[in-house]
Amino acid sequence: MTQPIYCLTFSVPSQAVPVFENALEGLGAAIAVGGPDRHENTPLQVYLGADPGETELFGRMAAAALGCGIPMPDYHYEIMPETDWVAESQAALPPLQAGRFYVHGSHVQERPAAGAIPLLVDANIAFGTGRHETTRGCLLALCDLAKRGRKKRVLDMGCGSGILAMGAAYLWPKAGILAADNDPGSVRVARENARLNRVSRRIRTYLSQGYAHRAIKAEGPYDLVVANILAAPLCCMATDTARHTAPGGHVILSGLLWHQERWVRQRHRTAGLALEARYRLGDWTTLLLRA
Structure with a gap:
């Protein structure tokens, strides 16, 4: 008999999403975040392997809503039908081509085309299977940079699954x-994927709050820094990012919605990084900057 899966569904303003994620992740939840609608409301689906009870769920959501200064959102909570989740997740993750990269899970049998770079990344607790527009945008930017010459020192900041470091x-x-x-x-998953x-x-992985780890400071400045995170932390780290980028080096930023692009560009321009290119995929933008 398969283990039941519980699903909580609701929508909140986009800026409140991280607060609700933090409130619910402590339950061991897997959280799927959709794209915002025209009112900037973002849908979330929270999957749980055990039922914490609606009292616990309501308390966590009410606390998150209070912290954001928004009303308690309407929600739907249900037991999902019995499903072979391994088969379902594999069917939902067909191989993907992103520039020269052929991103695939371990269930994929067909071989990539000649000249493609295969990256094996299964769905797991770390962000970055290559399917999200932010990760794909970074992979495309990496491919474009590779045409210009070599890089000696590369930093993947906020590496998640490690897919960009591997690329x-x-x-x-x-x-x-x-x-x-x-x-x-995420650090454990990145090491295993490598x-x-x-x-x-060829990839050294570190647990670090931003650029704080002494190895990150010692190895810089970098010819390339890649950071696929979120707009707010990207802006908070802009000065550190510029400081750790070598003169003439490049920075790839992603995790930002198209309407956040101006804010992120301005903050990094002030730090000394100039825009070279942008990649827009769906509602998301990836920026290529130069020191």
């Missing part, structure tokens, strides 16, 4: 690559 490792085989995240689970993709000897 850099394949594009610049002689580069020294660091991957950092403030989430221990091992599965046979680049673990």
Whole structure:
């Protein structure tokens, strides 16, 4: 008998999403975030392997709403029909081409086209399977940069699954690559993915709050910094990002909606980074900047 899955569905203003995610992640939830509607309301689906009870759920959501200064959102809570979730998740993750990269899960049998760079990334607790527009935008930017020449030192800040660090490792085989995240689970997943993709000897992973780890400071400045996070933390780290980027080096930023682009560009321009290119995929924007 398969274990029941519980699903909580609701929508909140986009700026409130991180607060509700933090409130519900403590329940061991897997959270799917959709794109905002024309009123800037973002849908969330929260999947739980055990029922915490509606009292617990209501309390956490009410606290999050109070912290954001918004009304308690309407929600729907139900037991999902019994499903082979492994088969469902694999069917929902077909292989994807992003520039030279062929991103696939372990269930995919067909081989990539000649000249493609295969990246094995299964769905897990860390962000970055390559399907989201932000990750795809970063992969496309990496491919474009690879046409211009080599990079010696690369930093993947907020690495998640490690997909961008692995992509850099394949594009610049002689580069020294660091991957950092403030989430221990993501760091573990990034290390495992690097091992599965046979680049673990070339990627060093660190648990770090931003640029705080001494290894990140010691190895810089970097020819390339990639940060696929969110608009607010990107702006908070703009000065540190510029400080850790070598003169003439590049920065790839993603995790921002198109209407947040001006804010993020302005903050990084003030820090000394100029826009070279942008990649818009759906509602999301990836920026390529130069020091």
